[in-house]
């Protein structure tokens with residue numbers, strides 16, 4: 001890395017930190033529109049619901065499939081329910097939902113804001129005396145911070161249920177055994193902890209994607225570029241955050 | 252009212268403005284001409300504080316824009332309207348919502364309650380009956396007029412027009428030109444216009460400046476400009492402008 005790149009990296013970080021602080025201040029000022037926030041929640045929720053369900057179902061099924069195969073072989077069929085619950089609720093559902101939403105909603109945010117930027121709509125907003133952070137960014141950030149945990153709830157239910165079905169049909173595991181082991185191994189902290197991760201995921205995905213969107217320049221090509229950047233950084237942040245949050249919450 | 256003091260601006264290595272001094276008083280009608288890409292739109296964005304000059308100062312009513320707080324900047328922008336070269340309509344909103352934007356967002360009025368006012372303003376720009384259309388379904392000239400309507404609706408003290416009549420036929424051009432003059436004469440709105448349209452400039456403004464070599468030079472009035480001492484200005488005008 002040349003010194004020029006290094007300087008640019010730190011400039012970028014400084015720029016982002018400033019943006020971050022302004023958004024946080026905007027959110028806590030409560031001066032943004034709740035109507036637009038609600039609109040965004042509906043939009044984001046509807047857009048990510050089906051993809052969240054499909055992802056959670058298949059993740060739950062493939063995990064259950066592997067666990068059932070091995071555990072039954074070692075005579076530990078009684079642990080399957082609990083292991084599945086722990087894995088899905090603590091890690092798989094939050095992380096996979098985070099990744100899916102980073103792609104779906106993160107891209108949508110940065111593409112929308114990026115298009116507004118290159119077509120001068122962002123400037124027009126300012127010229128009409130609006131604050132871009134309050135008008136465009138805060139509703140999106142608040143909305144995804146609320147929606148993300150809800151989507152993880154859905155993924156928790158779907159992933160667990162589909163895993164259960166696989167355990168029943170492929171491992172012939174007794175349903176009451178399955179439920180009992182879930183109760184013995186997993187608790188409400190596992191569910192709530194996983195859902196709580198969603199608050200951070202939603203917050204960071206939306207803030208990073210808004211930042212990238214508003215930084216867009218040089219036309220339609222620039223929109224593609226900033227969208228790609230938004231998705232990649234959101235994904236990485238989700239995985240990194242997931243690790244550290246797990247360490248803190250489940251240790 | 253608006254005062255650019257020793258303003259310099261560059262993008263990367265490219266010098267766009269070099270030590271520009273430019274003053275516009277309340278009620279003035281001023282046009283800026285100059286070849287494409289010389290920085291006219293950039294100059295307008297400087298006045299609104301979208302860009303910060305590398306050097307020098309932009310003053311609005313004696314206050315430096317770069318020293319304004321966010322809320323001061325917002326109240327300044329309530330007073331300075333801009334018609335963008337690309338119109339820059341919000342394409343997620345209808346034409347009517349675009350026009351009513353300032354009323355709804357700055358003054359908190361209900362969209363349903365301002366529809367009469369919206370129609371009134373739409374009529375001024377010859378776009379009555381379009382309130383429920385989406386911007387995407389409009390032609391370039393129509394968007395321009397909606398952009399103008401959105402700006403007028405703010406009832407600003409100053410309007411910055413970036414190519415107000417490009418893409419309009421001669422009859423519409425004339426009606427927009429008349430509107431610009433009327434706004435200036437009836438409401439005392441200060442007018443700063445960038446235009447390539449010779450007829451528009453000659454009909455609407457009092458003073459014309461030309462941008463050349465990253466600087467603004469006085470070019471004349473509509474009466475004198477075609478006989479200007481400056482060869483560049485004469486060429487520019489006779490080049491069809």
Ligand SMILES: Nc1ncnc2c1ncn2[C@@H]1O[C@H](COP(=O)(O)OP(=O)(O)OP(=O)(O)O)[C@@H](O)[C@H]1O
Pocket residue numbers: 262263267285286287288289290291292293294336
């Ligand atoms: N954000 C930006 N970053 C880098 N360069 C820019 C930026 N905005 C404008 N420029 C460059 O500055 C120069 C002036 O642009 P500007 O849009 O002000 O020209 P203009 O005089 O309005 O031209 P036209 O008559 O074609 O509208 C152009 O060369 C343009 O490429």
Ligand SMILES: [Mg+2]
Pocket residue numbers: 291292293336413
């Ligand atoms: Mg221009």
